[in-house]
Amino acid sequence: MAGKTINGSTIIHFWNEHQLSKHIESAFGKEAELNRRGMKCFKDSFKSSIWKLNLLTKKGPSSIILKVFKSYDREKNAVELNMYSKARKAFGDFMPEIYHAEYSKESKNVWVLMETIQSLESQVVYTPHHFDQIIPALAKMHARMHGHRFYEHRDVFAGWLPEYHSEEKIQRRNEIKELTLAYLEKAMNRPDLNAVLAPSYSQIQRIIRKGPHYFPELLEAGQSICHSDLQALNIGCNNIKDARWNVKFLDWEGARYDPCWFDLVSLVGVFLSYRDDWRKDETAIVARCARLYADEMRKYGIVFKQDPVTLYTMAEMQLILEKNLYLQLYWEVEGVKRGYLLRGYMEKINKAGKQMGL
Template identity: 50%
Template sequence: MVNEYDPDGYERGRADGYTKGMRDGYNKGLEDAKDASVNPPLNAISLKWREYQCADKFAAHFGSAVKLNDRNMEELKETAKSAIWKLEIAVNGNSVPIILKMFKAPIADQDLIELNMYREASGILSDLMPAIFMIQERMNGDDTWVFMEYVPQLKGQVIFTPDHFDRIIPALAKLHAQTYNDRFYSHWDLFADWLPRYDSETTSLERQKTHKETLEYLDKAMERPELRQRLETSSDMLRRVLKKGPIYFPELVQAGKSIIHNDLQTPNIGCGNVEEADWNIKFIDWEGARFAPCWFDMFNLIGVFFAYRKDWRSAEESVIHRCAHLYAAEMLKYGIRFDGDPVRLYKMAYLQRVLERSLHLQLHWATDGQKPAFLLEGYLEKINVWGKELGLHA
């Protein structure tokens, strides 16, 4: 028997097959979606969490079973050197946010300072740093992952004003007091190999190099008409002052050194109880840490704020007076007494940091066109006014 070709049947079969394929594909997709909602696909962090049995290591810290929420991960920042993620773990039925900071290999010198602060200093400064839950080496090759406490940044929580300095300075004094002078050297074995020191030969040579370059940039700036106009009333004074460097105030060094944070902007200051009168401050991002004159952090906290905030300049002198005396009083609680006027020490710290570093950057940016030198005039004014007051112009 010869089968005759049935064009209508062929088309019906083709249509039925297409419909069935669409229906089966839809049902399979629906099943996969339902399965993914219960068991989402694991990303690299989740896989490494399981591979290195992080839950067991966290349980030792929290004293209870810990589970990573694979569905709640947020990348906060990524650069060529590092990445920062906000994760969530479940502990005793509660959701706890944590931070994962990934240091990418090869780890740069500044990042190595921060990483070593987490490795070595967290035990000494535990009240003032995020708690470190776990440090895992050799992730994805030679990367290092640090799991730490999540501390909300001040930035975004408050509209920052100089009144807020009063809530930060007690924590800053506590930080400095714990590693002040001999208290630092009692932990010498922890810091000797990696923490920059203001009095080291390496740092001294860097300071001399920067001092020489600052004078060179000043000469270059005076050859450019637009910069000459900005500098001509100050250039002679500036050269006289710079010739006294690079250490302009030996008494500032004699006032004492400690571990300083060195970058006290509001994104680097954390607080989880801003609604309360007494803030529980923790300092974040320690890549600038070093052993240096403790008053430098007061410049980092207050001086940099006023340099950028012209709207508060009229209150600067009164704020400096209040905050310098508050800092001295807080340090006294830890048995540290400063000789001389705290306001004078603050102004010395301001000028020393400007003359040894900030002025160099402003002149460099101005002459090479890298960035606008927004702060140049303000720094020149301080060098002129406070320099006279502190005897630098003599």
């Protein structure tokens, strides 16, 4: 059944039944076999299961990543699978190598064998200094399908890649705008949330009503195929000791055609939101990263008319106002979980709102 838990026995049975050793011969040789010991599960949810498998090869022990996409008809799984197959020609050098994909008619799951890429999270004490190694790769990736370059190859992505300006996404942003206003009202009835919201409630309400599109400059700066979830766990590198990293991006389920500056916020802004130890340096970190990104994009013929720090701030505000503020309020009001970033978002909206005339 779709969504069924994957375990070691399931993997061994599927591996043998579908003779997966034969499908990885070109990468590991004809003698490659699955080592039944030492399988490690990184994740097993209703959506996917991710394992590190050990191999016995003629050249010695090796490893491979198995990702089982449960229920292929789920939209996000379909996006990631299509990125690995249909978009590989454009983005293969930014992804793990895919050795084989096998569809199970019985479970309707897709089993994908891919290259083992070590995440940054498992190798370094992740700090903003590492952004200097990641941003050049991010800019190079964005430049591949930026603006008109995307439309020249749109047939490759048509029908499966979410696009920011599509009618569906615009409608959803309008829906979230109304939901945000409704949850703001509900949150004001909670004493603990009222204390956070009351000082700027009227201003926030007025700003949200202007939306959901606040900064046309972001669209003018151009859209690219974005990863959208650039946490350390989803950024990999197998040559971490070298001066220049060969960066790969992992877990592409959130891929979409978005304003390109959104990904820089995903990389830098989300990290800073959760790291109090670096918050005092946020202005300097953002300035350095935004300018580095603009400089790297210029190498590929993409020149931004607006100041890079201003574009970054616009992207951060747009994401907060069109989605992230709603999520924090929803989680708190409905008791899903704590909205740890709510206070910080309110401070950012107040500050940037005044700077940008919102």
